[in-house]
Amino acid sequence: MRPRGSAEQRLAWLLCAPAVIAMLAVTAYPMLYALWLSLFRYDLRFPGERHFVGLANYAAVLESEVWWRSLLNTLMITVGSVAVELVLGLVFALVMQRALVGRRVVRTGLLVPYGIITVVAAMSWRFAFDPTTGFVNGLLGLHGAWLAERWSAFFVIIQTEVWKTTPFMALLLLAGLTLVPEELLRAARVDGAGAVQRFFRITLPLMRPVILVALLFRTLDAFRIFDTVYVQTRGAQDTATVSLVGYDTLITRLNLGLGSAVSVLIFVCVVLIAALYIKGFALDLSTSGRGR
């Protein structure tokens, strides 16, 4: 039996090899290169002045008020948008599941925003909230410039995110809903549980793994938010996110060392968030898809 086992194993590795090599080339290599670059003082304009500075770039970023403010902004946008998306997504998922008439129209309609390119969605909402060209002020009878104040700018950014990605959340949760066995719900009904009780005592607990996966995906996505903020405020009104700070440093200032340090720190944050979900909420990625 053993020789066959090892031959199979070899075959398995062989079959995996192209994917592994591709992954190493396009993800592991750039990541390690960024880590390497972050240890240098390196300006793309003056490659001759490149020299090793150890962890000085990290010290510069971590000592900077800009980094901590942008981290706080990012966390606010992440928590704000993901929380609203979860609640709305659940509602939409229930609607999509229970819709009796026009099921396909409802599902397609709900998914439209997700099909729109983020930049386009961000532009549309920017124009919608603009005091001269937008309809929002007219609709609400207001006169303010939404993107000119910090909190209203956050509101516009978060609502754009919510508008755009709630369908994604709803879709994932809908998949979770279909995993709840119908007979269990019927049995509970026979036992006298009301609709609310059935939802909180049976549906939600059974959906827990799916909800956690959906939350993990969305949290990681939301944390790396770039396009919406870039288009709507470009980080003004103190709405800069960590990705925007990285972009400014790397792409505008061409400071590869400092910018790579920012990128690595963003990566560390992402790992921490994932670890929090997997360890903290005991999320098991390998079984959640089967809904236990």
Added chain:
Amino acid sequence: MGRLSLSGVLVCALAVLASCGEQSTRQPRLHWYVFDEQSGAFQEAARRCSVQSQGRYEIVLAPLPTDADQQREQLVRRLAADDPDIAIIGMDVIWTAELAAAGWILPWEGEAARQARVGRLASAVQSASYDGRLWAAPFTTNTQLLWYRTDRVNKPPATWDEMIATAEGLGKVGTIEAQGERYEGLTVFFVSLLASAGGQVLSDDGRSVSLAPEPTHRALEIMHRLATSSVADPGLATAREDQGRLAFEQGSPSFMLNYTYVWPSAHADAPAVAAHMGWARWPAVIPGRPSRVTLGGINLGIGAYTRHPKLAFEAALCLASAPNQRLAAERGGLPPTLRALYDEPQIRRVFPFAEVLRETLRDAVQRPQTPLYADVSLAISHTLHPMRAIDPDRDVARLRAAVGRALRSEGLL
């Protein structure tokens, strides 16, 4: 090494797909990287020069985004990767020092430099110079004027204080349109105010911070006063040139600080407003001392890695010659850098304000000429945004510190 070989493979693949193969058989193609000019004036200039060369070269436009920041981002990434495709660059005046110091463009020397300088406005030539050398041929220039409603204001205001007071007297239609978003336009606005107050951002050698307390304080005072007055546009903190133009064309505002493109635009989009549109020199900060307004425009530089440097210099001179400047002015509304053109009747038809424009350009101020300009500009616009939150007493020191950090490439911005 991994990166080299991988990118090498990619370059080869792209080269096969693109036109590299044609090079040997056809005439050299010179790619002109320049912002996407909508009227077709650049396209026509490229065609003319290609024809004039009698088959020695062909200029091919490579349009860049209209936003100057994005143009720069695309160009510097290519130049840092030694892209030989870039022959001629339509350089925004603020890139000269950066591209020159990085060795990404070739200096103009000898006869070519002489031809590129002759008859040009001194401020335009200065914008293409760095470290005592010429790095580009001045092509088009640009600067802001004060636009106002002749049906509401009898005489254009001479100073900022006068303008704000007049505007406040007009009530609801007194709005002044300016650029207040956190971007290059805010830096431009500050530099114009500072220079008009007699100050400068950097020392003459560009290596240390100048920002003398008195003029800086004065400039910040005006920004703060404008932003907190009733005549500021409610959207000032997110306003760029085009928001100001659109608002002015809607008819309500009475004043606007903007580039000359608003003139043809108003005639096309809002003839009723255009009929009452007057122009004047940018208001002064100190009474009796003419304003000094920030210079813009496009100069033609030669990419350091081009395969055909000699032809590229020749082609750039052709593109920047009088007939093509006339074309860019008449069709694209871009003010020429050749002094003599401002006296020609057909140019005066396009720019009825040619006299004020030429005077403004003569006294124009350069933005700081340092390789670290992008950092310095970010430092200025980030520190001074939003304008309504400026506290002149506190922010002079903050601004000095931020610009100093930018010059030393320190920390995040």
